[in-house]
Amino acid sequence: MRLPVAAGAATGAVAVALYPLFQTGTWFWASLGAILVVTAVGMLASRYTLPVWPVPLAQLAVFWLYLTAVFAGDTAWARVVPTKESAVELAELVATGFADIQKFAVPVPERPGITLLTCGGVGLIAILVDFCAARLRRSALAGLPLLSLFVVPASFIGDPLSWPTVVIAALGFLGLLAADGRERVTHWGRAVLVRRTPSFVAPRPAAETGTLRLSGKRVGFAAIVLAVLLPSMVPTLEPNPLFGFGVGNGNGRGGNTIGIPNAMVNLRGALSLPANSTVLTYTSSDSASRYLRLYSLDVFDGTEWTMSPPRGRPQDRTSEGPLPPAPGQGAGVPAAQATTRVTVSEEVRRLSFLPLPYPATQVRIEGDWRADVDTLMVFSTTDTAEGGTYEVVSNEPRPTAEALRTAGAAPQAISDKYLRLPEDLPDEIVRLASAVTDPDAGKYEQAIQLQEFFTSKGGFSYTLATQGHGGPALTDFLIRSRAGYCEQFAASMAVLARVLGIPARVSVGYTGGTNISGQWTVRTHDSHAWPELYFEGTGWLRFEPTPAGAAGQGSATVPIYTQPEVTTGGDDTPTANPSTGPTGAGVPSGSASNPRNPMLDRDFGGVPVAVEEGTPTAVKIGLGGVAVLLVVLIPALLRAGVLLRRRRVYSRQALRSGAAGEAGEATATALGSTGIAAVRSNRGQATVAAAWAELDDALCDYGVSRQPSESPRALARRLSEQHEFDAAAAASLARIAEAVERMLFARTLGETGSFREDVRRVRRALASTVSRGRRVRAVLLPPSMLLRIRAMGTRLLDGFDRLENIRFGRPARRNA
Incomplete structure (x- = not known):
């Protein structure tokens, strides 16, 4: 009965890899019970030498009883025996689970449907592993179902699996192979070789196959150690995706569709990367920095923000001429036109959406790139932008405070799409929106009050040690913890704005970066999310609720039009930041050879935000050499410790x-x-x-x-x-x-x-x-x-x- 036990242990060890997909551990205990049930049936079958083929059927039957007892016990006879009602309840839970999988992003909450699907999948894998290893005696073949279970988290999360998870899974499979090998060797008869037994001691039955097993264990353990340690000592052959493109988003080349990435999951992955790699560099005609938007998220279902599938018509190709006009931006609003030249790093992979300042009016790039009419996102289903260079002409609005205060009502199409909220939105959030704003103020003043609530008055703090932006996580962030990163700040302000009747959406992209020798450099840790609010006549405007500077994301800046001290001059341009640039875009005075972000000049005394360059290659090599030297010197250090102890x-x-002489008499x-x-x-x-x-x-x-x-x-x-x-x-x-x-x-x-x-x-x-x-x-x-x-x-x-x-x-x- 050794093989059924080893098969169950291997399945449980590999199932540990699923833990990053869930917020809690309920799924694990349900799956562990399924593995134990399948293993128990396999042990009984091996004990009484049952035929091969009836065993999987018996395991399926008992496994069904287990699922009925755990997930539909209230409608089952004696809480175990399936009935028609219990079968219908299980089917409904399965359908709900598939719907939840499409709705939630990892880590998913513990919903009964998702737990049932996970438990069912792990149980079926356990049956397949037991069938291959214990019935067919093909333990190597059992690695295929185990591998299918192991690759599930790699398909849904952008971060690599932790090394303890890999080691545990490898040890489980190695134990299965070792058990199978011992079963095979013991059928050969009595072995002559004896391991670690003196010549005058008779061989023990337990040590008959010891030498062969010892060699197998040494090879297996050495392989696991090398698989874990060697990649950390070898330079990466291909850099990690800087924004997670292509990881679970279904992007394919050569088709007429494009996968929709989970922007929030990719954002968290980019901010959590230890290396602050360069994503792109750009220069602009007015030497000013600009937020570069990738995605526009317009749908909030109470759990997460997602974007509607972009639509790119043939007439909206960037090669056909100017992009569609920016929604809501009137001809009379003051605007600053600028040309930005962007160069994307070759390390970026599968970049199918272009980082662009908003609103872009023209994009010059090779390939079939198209603009979505509603959001002006530019994307391609056939080309990617890594390593490429393109130019963007943008026409950024410079509204006056008076124009924003007197903005009219949004069109019905905008209101229907960008004011939509789930019916089960917690009442606490609705009351909070009214509590932190003046009910008699206009929409523009309320938007500024919301921004100040997050940046200064609400007691919020910036931290990456949190997850989630919808449902309970959103309520906890706004009401209790008030600690999060840009994802929570942007999503929360957009939700509160919609509660107040202000059309809102969430944008994901990059902040303006850091000026280095006259060129703006955008890195991985400049990944950012921010809300955009709609004002008729001006269109969509960026707001910044995320704390900046040392207390938050260093390269985030607050727009000028949201500052209380902003005044208007006779030419309808902000006078708090006079223009010296070629386009009147509010560029601060200074040397043209060393332009700075105007927000940095005003808010941080002109000191550029410090950016982590990442660990240099020479330092990495040096640290690796020191680590190898320390490993090599372990015997010498142990020898020195033994010698010191003996000298004491x-x-x-x-x-x-x-x-002794002084104390001799007393002793x-x-x-x-x-x-x-x-x-x-x-x-x-x-x-x-x-x-x-x-x-x-x-x-x-x-x-x-x-x-x-x-x-x-x-x-x-x-x-x-x-x-x-x-x-x-x-x-x-x-x-x-x-x-x-x-x-x-x-x-x-x-x-x-x-x-x-x-x-x-x-x-x-x-x-x-x-x-x-x-x-x-x-x-x-x-x-x-x-x-x-x-x-x-x-x-x-x-x-x-x-x-x-x-x-x-x-x-x-x-x-x-």
């Missing part, structure tokens, strides 16, 4: 010997002569044992042979004569040998003193008899420590052997 034993003995009175002899004997034995162990290690380190039949005195005499020790070294070696023999054979040990100088003198004498290379090896790679490390590994393998020797059946009868 010598030192304590010397101190006790020196103090004799308290203990008597017999007690004193016992105490001194125990202390002396520890010192002698430490000296002899150090001598034994020194002989091993310097490659000096020691015959098993040699007594300590004979060994000392042979070494002194063979290597021609001087008188002092020979005398020290003789004293150590004599003390060892007295400890082993004499009635009393007598006075020993400290052997510290004796041991040191003998080590130097031994070192002088070998080559320099041998002395270096004795220090850096001492063989005595290597043997101890090998012994530790052997004991670890012995522990696995003991686990394998556990038998689940009845003990075999012994002949009388």
Whole structure:
């Protein structure tokens, strides 16, 4: 029955890889129960030697009983036996689970339908693994269903699986292979080879196949260690996707459709990457920085923000001329036109949406790129932009405060689409929107009040240690924790704006980046989300609720038109930030050769935001070399620790010997002569044992042979004569040998003193008899420590052997 147990353990080990897909662990316990049920049936089938094919059918039947009891017990007979009602309930849960999977982004909440699908999938995988391994005796073939379970999280999350997960899964599969190998080898008969058994000891039944199993374990463990450690030491062949394009989004080349990426999941992945890689660089005609938008999310279902599928008509190709006009932007609103030249890094992969300033009026790029009429997102179903360069002409509105205050009502089509909220939106959020804004104020003033609520008045803080932007997570962020990153800030302000009747959507892209030598550089950690609010006559305007500077995302900036101190001049342009640029776009005065972000000049005293450059390659190589050196020096460090511990034993003995004369009378009175002899004997034995162990290690380190039949005195005499020790070294070696023999054979040990100088003198004498290379090896790679490390590994393998020797059946009868 070993193979069914190993098959169940392998399935459970691989199932651990599913944990990043869920917010809690309910799915795991339900799946564990399914694995135990399948394994129990497999063990019974092996115990009573049932035919092969009825076993999977029996497992399916019992598995159905288990699912009925766990998920539809209220409608089942005796809470276990399926009925028509329980079957209908399970079918409804399955349908609900598939609907929830399409609706939720990972990590998904613990919904009954999703838990049922997960438990059912894990149970079916367990049946397939048991069938391949325990019935067909093809354990290697069982790796295919295990692999199908293992790749599920890799298909839905952009982050790589953690190394403990990979190790646990690999150990599970390795255990299955080892169990199968032992089952096969035991059918060959009695083996002659015996592992770690003296020649005069008879072979034990548990060790008959030990040598073969030991070799297999060593190969398996070595493969796992190399698979985990080697990639961390080798330079990456292909950089990680900077925004997660192509990871679970179904992007395909050559078709007429485009996959819709989960923008929020990709955003979190980009902000959490340890390396702050360059995404793109750009220059603009007015030298100003600009937010670059990728996605426009317009649908909020109460759980997450998503975007409607973009529509690109043939007449909306960028090669056909100007893009469609920006929705809601009137001809009379002041605007600043600028030309931006963008160069995308070659490290970016599958970039099917162009990062663009909003609103773009013309895009010059090679390939079939089309603009969505409603959002002006530019995308392609056949081309990608990595490593390419393109130019964008944008016409950014510069509205006056008065124009925004007097903006009319939004068109009905805009209101119907961008004011839509779920019916089950918590009342707490609705009340909060009214509490933080003035009900008598206009829409523009309310929008500014919302922005100030997040940036200064609401007590919010910026942190990446949170997840989610919808449902309970949104309520917790707004009402209780008030800690999150740009995803929560943007999504929350857009929801509150819709509650107040202001059309809103969420944009995902990049902040303006950092100016380096006259060129703006946008990096991975500049990934950002922000809300856009609609005002008739001006169109969609960016707002910034995410805290900036040291308290939040450093490159985020608050728009000028949302500042309370903004005034208007006679030419209907903001006067708080006079223009010196060529387009009147509000560029601060300064040298044209060193342009700065105007928001940085005003809010941070003109100091560019510090950006992590990432760890240089030379530093990585150096750190890798240091790590390898530390690993190589582990035996030397262990040897130094052992030597230090033994020297402390010598030192304590010397101190006790020196103090013996002063405390002799008091000790004799308290203990008597017999007690004193016992105490001194125990202390002396520890010192002698430490000296002899150090001598034994020194002989091993310097490659000096020691015959098993040699007594300590004979060994000392042979070494002194063979290597021609001087008188002092020979005398020290003789004293150590004599003390060892007295400890082993004499009635009393007598006075020993400290052997510290004796041991040191003998080590130097031994070192002088070998080559320099041998002395270096004795220090850096001492063989005595290597043997101890090998012994530790052997004991670890012995522990696995003991686990394998556990038998689940009845003990075999012994002949009388």
